């Protein structure tokens with residue numbers, strides 16, 4: 534069966550950031566009915582034939598259907614920070630199965646973990662690539678090689694919604 538999920542990543546940018554560009558590649562934790570194993574890290578692209586399941590790297594029947602990026606919005610009144618939100622809409626095939634190694638695990642179609650990647654252009658002119666995922670320690674501040682602060686994380690991201 535075909536399923537859809539949205540993976541939502543709001544990134545809080547410093548005023549030093551001239552531009553942020555989200556990369557059309559996302560790593561997602563999914564129960565994979567291809568290799569019949571739970572909690573695989575699956576890497577999805579816009580082109581389905583590039584998507585794969587790790588660690589065996591078998592082709593994965595899923596893709597990024599749409600990546601939308603919001604306008605840059607003020608973080609809070611009187612704040613010099615701003616927030617840009619990326620929403621990755623993914624579609625993938627899933628059918629119930631039993632994990633041979635962990636037969637007691639509940640198998641379902643919902644992602645529980647993801648990693649998103651983006652490049653940031655600092656006002657110093659340096660562009661650097663970054664990624665964030667659910668299980669890092671926060672608060673977290675990313676800094677450019679010039680010393681400027683680039684973005685901040687207080688809360689766990691990304692977030693997940695079905696459909």
Ligand SMILES: [Zn+2]
Pocket residue numbers: 565566567568569570573586587591
């Ligand atoms: Zn798999």
Ligand SMILES: [Zn+2]
Pocket residue numbers: 655656657658659677678679680681
């Ligand atoms: Zn810089």
